[in-house]
Amino acid sequence: MRILKLELQVEHLKRQKLLSWKVRDAEIAMRKAMAAELERVVGEQQAAAAAARTRAEASPSLRPLGSKRAVALVQANDCLRRVSPRLYPGHAAPCRHRETFQGEVLFDGVLTLPDDKVKYSTDGNPLGTGGEAEVFKGVYSVHNSWGEQPVKVAVKVMKKKTEQSSARLVDEVRLLGTLAHPNVVRTFGVHATATTTGAVLELCEGGSLADAIANGGLEADMQQRVVRELAGALAYLHRAASGVESKPVVIHADLKPDNILLTKELVVKVGDFGLSNKHVRDYVGGGGKEAGGTREFRSPEAWLGRKLTTKADVYSYACVLVCVACGVPVPYTHTKEKLRELVPVGKLRPELPATHAWHQLVVACGECDPRERWSSDDVVRYFKGVS
Numbered sequence: 224m225r226i227l228k229l230e231l232q233v234e235h236l237k238r239q240k241l242l243s244w245k246v247r248d249a250e251i252a253m254r255k256a257m258a259a260e261l262e263r264v265v266g267e268q269q270a271a272a273a274a275a276r277t278r279a280e281a282s283p284s285l286r287p288l289g290s291k292r293a294v295a296l297v298q299a300n301d302c303l304r305r306v307s308p309r310l311y312p313g314h315a316a317p318c319r320h321r322e323t324f325q326g327e328v329l330f331d332g333v334l335t336l337p338d339d340k341v342k343y344s345t346d347g348n349p350l351g352t353g354g355e356a357e358v359f360k361g362v363y364s365v366h367n368s369w370g371e372q373p374v375k376v377a378v379k380v381m382k383k384k385t386e387q388s389s390a391r392l393v394d395e396v397r398l399l400g401t402l403a404h405p406n407v408v409r410t411f412g413v414h415a416t417a418t419t420t421g422a423v424l425e426l427c428e429g430g431s432l433a434d435a436i437a438n439g440g441l442e443a444d445m446q447q448r449v450v451r452e453l454a455g456a457l458a459y460l461h462r463a464a465s466g467v468e469s470k471p472v473v474i475h476a477d478l479k480p481d482n483i484l485l486t487k488e489l490v491v492k493v494g495d496f497g498l499s500n501k502h503v504r505d506y507v508g509g510g511g512k513e514a515g516g517t518r519e520f521r522s523p524e525a526w527l528g529r530k531l532t533t534k535a536d537v538y539s540y541a542c543v544l545v546c547v548a549c550g551v552p553v554p555y556t557h558t559k560e561k562l563r564e565l566v567p568v569g570k571l572r573p574e575l576p577a578t579h580a581w582h583q584l585v586v587a588c589g590e591c592d593p594r595e596r597w598s599s600d601d602v603v604r605y606f607k608g609v610s
């Protein structure tokens with residue numbers, strides 16, 4: 224109530240065109256009141272969550288009597304235990320969860336959202352379908368100090384309902400949770416019921432870059448912006464942030480127009496981290512889709528089954544540049560056998576006509592030898608140079 228009053232006061236002062244310092248003082252008072260209120264609400268929620276956690280840990284048999292929150296907590300943990308047995312290597316002890324915030328449970332870096340807070344249906348048309356998953360439109364009720372607020376989201380559901388595929392989805396959300404960049408899709412967490420596991424993601428209403436290309440392509444200035452933003456996102460993924468302990472080096476490993484999403488305002492959001500691996504050292508590519516990503520965008524080293532580095536993404540980036548510039552879905556239309564024969568030896572590489580502004584960029588990013596290939600930082604520098 225008090226905050227509302229202060230807000231009205233600020234509005235009133237602004238309308239009256241009073242001296243700016245008066246408006247500023249009123250705004251400061253309002254912000255302070257908001258901060259105090261937020262602190263109070265958060266405090267209450269944390270206390271309730273801690274109590275619920277203690278009850279849930281003490282005895283799951285409290286469930287019928289316990290608070291709603293305790294039930295949610297136990298259910299969420301049960302779901303996670305089911306969907307990702309690797310997270311709980313064979314023990315029935317209470318899992319390592321942290322805070323709950325209106326029922327969300329942070330467990331091993333994955334936020335599990337309460338059942339009733341996420342609404343989506345898998346009956347209608349999906350927003351998009353990939354090799355592994357379907358993505359549906361949904362709504363997530365976010366709780367803040369002003370109450371429940373519906374946020375439009377995208378929910379990624381695996382086509383195969385196996386424990387393994389659910390665990391992969393949880394891994395993807397865990398990785399996405401460590402990332403924060405304006406051109407990387409955001410995650411809200413996992414929504415796990417007894418039957419389905421969904422990754423709740425930021426909704427990209429502009430569809431994928433593949434859709435944009437199929438619908439006639441992008442204007443020249445939009446093309447430039449899209450590939451520039453994409454380069455920025457890659458440079459961020461490829462850099463281990465110093466000082467931010469949870470930001471690992473990330474190889475996307477499946478960069479292609481289907482996995483590059485666009486918002487309503489056509490801002491790029493790199494999505495689908497299903498094949499990414501944050502541990503560069505452990506990542507070994509192979510001939511299969513599993514290891515090397517989609518074949519038309521696969522780097523020579525991935526075809527050869529070599530250990531992938533971040534440079535593999537730069538090769539795929541060169542392929543994406545060709546698709547964007549030429550308005551085509553794939554950079555080459557060769558058969559799988561031909562690709563396997565020609566790409567690893569550099570006889571087939573992404574190319575643009577010598578007259579095209581990105582000709583040199585595609586040459587530098589499409590180098591067969593990863594040591595000679597540009598890094599994503601080089602690409603960012605290139606774009607800084609041409610602007």
Ligand SMILES: Nc1ncnc2c1ncn2[C@@H]1O[C@H](COP(=O)(O)OP(=O)(O)O)[C@@H](O)[C@H]1O
Binds near residue numbers: 357379408427481484
């Ligand atoms: N956050 C999102 N918002 C809107 N559409 C999305 C979103 N994420 C994915 N899609 C659509 O769903 C398709 C499949 O999603 P993706 O994560 O690539 O699944 P897969 O792992 O099966 O390839 C994408 O190509 C895109 O069209």
Ligand SMILES: [Mg+2]
Binds near residue numbers: 353354481482495
């Ligand atoms: Mg995909």
